[in-house]
């Protein structure tokens with residue numbers, strides 16, 4: 001059973017003419033509404049209701065206490081006053097409007113609500129929120145992100161639900177530098193990211209050699225892919241890494257950071273995935289772990305967003321069995337030598353941590 005966490009209020013984070021704009025969520029929700037598969041739950045009583053539809057819940061607003069576990073007081077104060085005075089460009093990429101501070105708290109709350117829904121028995125819960133979060137660092141919003149939604153949910157789960165061990169798999173085309181940095185020395189949060197080679201794309205970090213520090217060594221795994229990489233390149237590597245690493249690390253709680261910006265039609269990147277990657281990866285992960293919180297990050301082509309998101313959701317609501325979906329495109333052997341080299345580098349570096 002699947003839950004979705006969403007609010008129309010996310011549109012109040014106004015960015016104007018900008019790749020990260022309110023149309024992104026609007027097209028996703030419109031597509032789902034047209035399919036007639038949403039079951040809106042009016043109050044947030046966590047009751048399991050329908051088997052064939054997706055239960056839609058409103059996000060809670062993250063408390064200031066939750067946010068200050070992740071971000072510095074000076075940054076939070078600065079962001080609030082910047083928004084209160086009307087907003088504008090926080091940095092050359094990141095725009096905020098008057099309501100953005102409030103809506104960023106709601107996006108962080110969406111990640112918390114989705115996490116609670118999984119704890120309450122849903123197999124998967126998907127936070128469809130904006131602004132996104134994985135670039136936001138302790139001290140700064142950046143790369144369209146204001147608060148680090150996933151880190152705020154993790155800290156909430158640690159504090160109130162006594163969960164200790166987390167795994168995050170991030171397939172947004174950009175390295176989630178903010179999330180990664182927060183847990184670089186933490187042995188209990190494994191962050192795995194596959195992204196376009198950061199020497200060719202924002203944020204400029206996320207190389208194989210960045211493996212975590214001190215006690216957290218081995219808990220930051222980067223898979224930087226050269227521009228032009230296809231489904232087959234991604235699948236070659238992910239087939240070999242995900243399952244053994246998830247099993248070895250044995251986390252209590254699993255997150256998937258969803259980005260649709262590695263699609264070949266996305267305007268911001270040069271990775272060439274096609275529509276079939278998204279149901280494949282969803283099946284792959286759900287085959288490894290049967291409880292999953294999904295958090296939307298990037299994706300800037302509206303048609304790709306609506307199509308590929310729908311395909312992911314169809315897997316999550318069991319319209320296709322995971323095995324069927326995995327087999328559909330799992331046989332192709334058309335992988336570049338560069339991809340094989342990347343895999344072997346990762347295998348060498350991480351062989352003392354994981355068995356793959």
Ligand SMILES: [Zn+2]
Nearest residue numbers: 172173174298
């Ligand atoms: Zn991205």
